[in-house]
Amino acid sequence: MRHLSTTALRPVLAGLALATVTTVAVYAEGAKPADPALANSLNPNDKTAEIDQKILDKAQAVKVEDGKYLDADGHPTFHVTDNGKKFDWYSYSGYRRYHAECHVCHGPDGMGSTYAPALKDSLKHLSYEEFIGILVGGKQDVSAAQQQVMPAFGDNKNVMCYADDLYVYLRARAAGAMGRVRPSDKEDKPEAAKKAEKECLGG
Secondary structure, eight states: OTTSOHHHHHHHHHHHTHHHHHHTTOSSTTOOOOOGGGOOOOOTTOTTOOOOHHHHHHTOOSEEETTEEEOTTSOEEOOEETTTTEEOHHHHHHHHHHHHHTHHHHOGGGOOOSSSOOHHHHTTTOOHHHHHHHHHHOEEEEOSSOEEEEOOOTTOHHHHTTHHHHHHHHHHHHHTSSOSSOOSEEOOOOHHHHHHHHHHHTO
C-alpha cells in the first residue's frame, strides 16, 4: 500500500476504521434527511432492476460534494435521473471498473457465479467500511461444501483508485436503482474525480 496516494488511501483508511465506526454512532440520530432535490428517478419499466425499498431509502442522497453524492452517514451513493436513463459519474465509472476488474469472478452486473457471490446481494448487508475492508484485505469463506477466497486488492491501483466508484455501482444494483444495463447517459466527470484519479494513478 505504500505506493498509493493520499487520495487512494481514503477508502483504505475507511476500511481499516471499521471497528471504530461501530462505536461511533454514524448511523444515528444526527443523520440528515434526504434532499428531495436529489431524489432518484428510476425506470419503472426495467424488469432487471429488483427494487429493494429499504436499501433504496437508506441510500438516498442528502448532499452532493464536487459531483459525488453522499448519504446521511456520509458514504458515497448513487444518483439517478431522467427515468433511470442518466446516472451520476461514479455509478457509471463503477459499472466500467466492475466489468474490467470484477465480473470474471463475480459475474456480469454483480449477479454472481458458481465460485463467487453475487455482489448485488452482498451489498444489501455490507457497510461501506466492510466493503472497503474486504477489497483491501481480501476474504476467505470456508464451508463443508466449498472454499471461496477473494484476493486482496490493496496494492492494485486499478481497483483501489476506483473503490468508491465500485461501491456506488454495486450499491445501485443492490437497491435496484440500476438494472442489468450499461448506463445510457451519465453526468460529466467531476473535476474532483479527474484530480483524484491523476493523483492516485501517479499521472
